[in-house]
Amino acid sequence: MSATWSPAKAGPTYAEIPEEAKRRLFEEVIADPRYEDFLYGCYECGICVSVCPSARFYDFSPRVIAQALSREDVDRFYEILMEDIWNCAQCFSCVRCPRGNNPGGLVTLIREVAVRHGLEQAQEALQGYSRVIYKIMLKGNQVSPDMLQPDFFPDWGPWVREFSQHMHTWRKAIPVDTLRSVTDAAWRTDDRTLRELYTIWFETGNMEIIREVDEGLYELLVEIMEEELEARA
Amino acid sequence: MSELSERLAPVNEIREKKALPVRPDPETAPQPDLREELFELEARGELIVQRVPEPYVEVTTKFGRLKKVPVDHLWHHKSCGQCGHIPGYTTSILWLNRQFGIDYHDPTDQTSCTGWNYYASATSNAAAQILVMCRNFAAAYETGYYPLIHCGTSYGHYKELREQLVHHADLRDQVRRVLDKLGKPLVVPEEIVHYSEWVHVMRHRVAERQVVDMSNVTACVHPACHYYKIVAEDAIYDPDIYGGQRTATVTALLQALGINVADYSTWFDCCGFGFRHILVQRDFTRSFAVLRKIEVMRDEVNPDMTVTHDTGCVTTLDKSQFAAKAHKRRVGVPVLADSQVAALAMGAHPFRVLQLHWHSTDWRPLLEKLGIDWERHWQEFEEDLAAIERGEKPGLTWEDAERPALAR
Numbered sequence A: 001m002s003a004t005w006s007p008a009k010a011g012p013t014y015a016e017i018p019e020e021a022k023r024r025l026f027e028e029v030i031a032d033p034r035y036e037d038f039l040y041g042c043y044e045c046g047i048c049v050s051v052c053p054s055a056r057f058y059d060f061s062p063r064v065i066a067q068a069l070s071r072e073d074v075d076r077f078y079e080i081l082m083e084d085i086w087n088c089a090q091c092f093s094c095v096r097c098p099r100g101n102n103p104g105g106l107v108t109l110i111r112e113v114a115v116r117h118g119l120e121q122a123q124e125a126l127q128g129y130s131r132v133i134y135k136i137m138l139k140g141n142q143v144s145p146d147m148l149q150p151d152f153f154p155d156w157g158p159w160v161r162e163f164s165q166h167m168h169t170w171r172k173a174i175p176v177d178t179l180r181s182v183t184d185a186a187w188r189t190d191d192r193t194l195r196e197l198y199t200i201w202f203e204t205g206n207m208e209i210i211r212e213v214d215e216g217l218y219e220l221l222v223e224i225m226e227e228e229l230e231a232r233a
Numbered sequence B: 001m002s003e004l005s006e007r008l009a010p011v012n013e014i015r016e017k018k019a020l021p022v023r024p025d026p027e028t029a030p031q032p033d034l035r036e037e038l039f040e041l042e043a044r045g046e047l048i049v050q051r052v053p054e055p056y057v058e059v060t061t062k063f064g065r066l067k068k069v070p071v072d073h074l075w076h077h078k079s080c081g082q083c084g085h086i087p088g089y090t091t092s093i094l095w096l097n098r099q100f101g102i103d104y105h106d107p108t109d110q111t112s113c114t115g116w117n118y119y120a121s122a123t124s125n126a127a128a129q130i131l132v133m134c135r136n137f138a139a140a141y142e143t144g145y146y147p148l149i150h151c152g153t154s155y156g157h158y159k160e161l162r163e164q165l166v167h168h169a170d171l172r173d174q175v176r177r178v179l180d181k182l183g184k185p186l187v188v189p190e191e192i193v194h195y196s197e198w199v200h201v202m203r204h205r206v207a208e209r210q211v212v213d214m215s216n217v218t219a220c221v222h223p224a225c226h227y228y229k230i231v232a233e234d235a236i237y238d239p240d241i242y243g244g245q246r247t248a249t250v251t252a253l254l255q256a257l258g259i260n261v262a263d264y265s266t267w268f269d270c271c272g273f274g275f276r277h278i279l280v281q282r283d284f285t286r287s288f289a290v291l292r293k294i295e296v297m298r299d300e301v302n303p304d305m306t307v308t309h310d311t312g313c314v315t316t317l318d319k320s321q322f323a324a325k326a327h328k329r330r331v332g333v334p335v336l337a338d339s340q341v342a343a344l345a346m347g348a349h350p351f352r353v354l355q356l357h358w359h360s361t362d363w364r365p366l367l368e369k370l371g372i373d374w375e376r377h378w379q380e381f382e383e384d385l386a387a388i389e390r391g392e393k394p395g396l397t398w399e400d401a402e403r404p405a406l407a408r
């Protein structure tokens, strides 16, 4: 991600990438059935930018995304794919768009293409994120108490250290039956439920997506899930 | 004015039009209602629509459509971020249910929506996301209870996925094929209901049982993006709350409890959660949460607390304040969920129920201002912890949590 501010991103970037390759990725985005619900053209009014948290923090603009896609500017699209999409906070403040666009949704579609193709930028953006994918795919929960470790959340202060020292006791001191004592997931989930979840991941091609981002993680997950599914069979 | 601009812009005409009062007419205003399409699909045998059970309360939504919010027979679709990292959030919701004698089901046959991961990493696809949703909906339907969605992200995500399911026949076919394999029906609830909507319709009953006077407290409300920005038309709006220009959930509850709700200029901004940012790029999250939310609240109205209604918002606004102290930023505003405030007002224990020890920004001054002796409560809770550690008790129970709070 570029640290310098460059409103126009002037100059030829990614000139070495053939136009054809850029267009193929672009066409994958616009072929998504959700695309037509997310983009209706663009007035260039900038309302989306005025409410966008990422535009305040990064060299990032939902308006530029809507524009580049509307104009089928594949060079600009490619820059967005490589440099911008991971900055979006996915808050959907931009759906305030008077044209009815969903720039945050467009980002989601472009991200999906980046991940499906295992682009280096996607892998880079998801560095340090593997343990979250591991948890969500296996447990069906994004976070769990045992992920609250001081080395992962040093900026959350001494509270994290105190918590991790007392995690087991504090967890037992929760009156909700499905939460009490559970530390490796957010709540107690039936084995059957998790097997159904694994079936969903396999049947929808979700595991192939994981393979593109992290092959080692994919193999580990498949081994555990298949073992679980076979045990039931 | 020059002749040319007179010709190009008929100013008088525009002025005349502007002088006409805007008369919103609920009879003619468009009221997008996806339920009609759902019922059509049901009539064609494509899916089952789970009806909102009686008793329910009808509330107005953004463009005037009446939304049914069930009061009873609730299937608690829990939030992984709440249960994992802010368990007092969930405990307070269920404690309120129990206080009002609500018939509810807290399932173990439930996964999260997995939307947090999707918004963070895009390592999934539309079909998988819809199936995760439909699997949970089918699980709720099988029990006969109605899903109450605890997480703002699940709520927004499910509403968007429901639209995609309704509008794309090929996705429906794919989803149905996999559900068949799982032996589950394709069920979609008539209304997708967020827990804060349940709290909203219960607010007067909460106020009737209020035992803690909160009239000396000032609060800022952070409305959760995924509650009212994604599929905006079925969030609750009320002409009496900010003239119907902002969602009424949370604010209406606080007002019913006598709390002074103070406005601040960046109310529309997100909290800075960012989904992936909160996990792997927190410089953005911390800066945004502090500079655009907490400091603005401090500078403009100096609230005693910030109240919100979603997992990510509580986490972000609360946990981002610690590091900012090192930079001498103006922080120190405790962050609570609406369910926690409602429970506290009704006399819930700050640790057994609200589980405030999981919050990082100092909540002690708030409790002191409310006249709650937190030290005595903490002492009591420490005795619980000691008994657990000594093996005398396996853990806290609802009986413990429902015992009247000792000292106030």
Ligand code: SF4
Residues within 6 Å of the ligand: A048, A051, A052, A053, A054, A055, A061, A062, A087, A088, A089, A090, A091, A092, A093, A094, A095, A103, A104, A105, A107
């Ligand atoms: S969803 Fe992304 S593009 Fe839209 S306002 Fe939020 S951060 Fe900006």
Ligand code: SF4
Residues within 6 Å of the ligand: A041, A042, A043, A044, A045, A046, A047, A048, A049, A062, A063, A066, A096, A097, A098, A099, A100, A101, A103
């Ligand atoms: S708000 Fe909509 S129309 Fe305006 S610049 Fe953004 S995408 Fe374009």
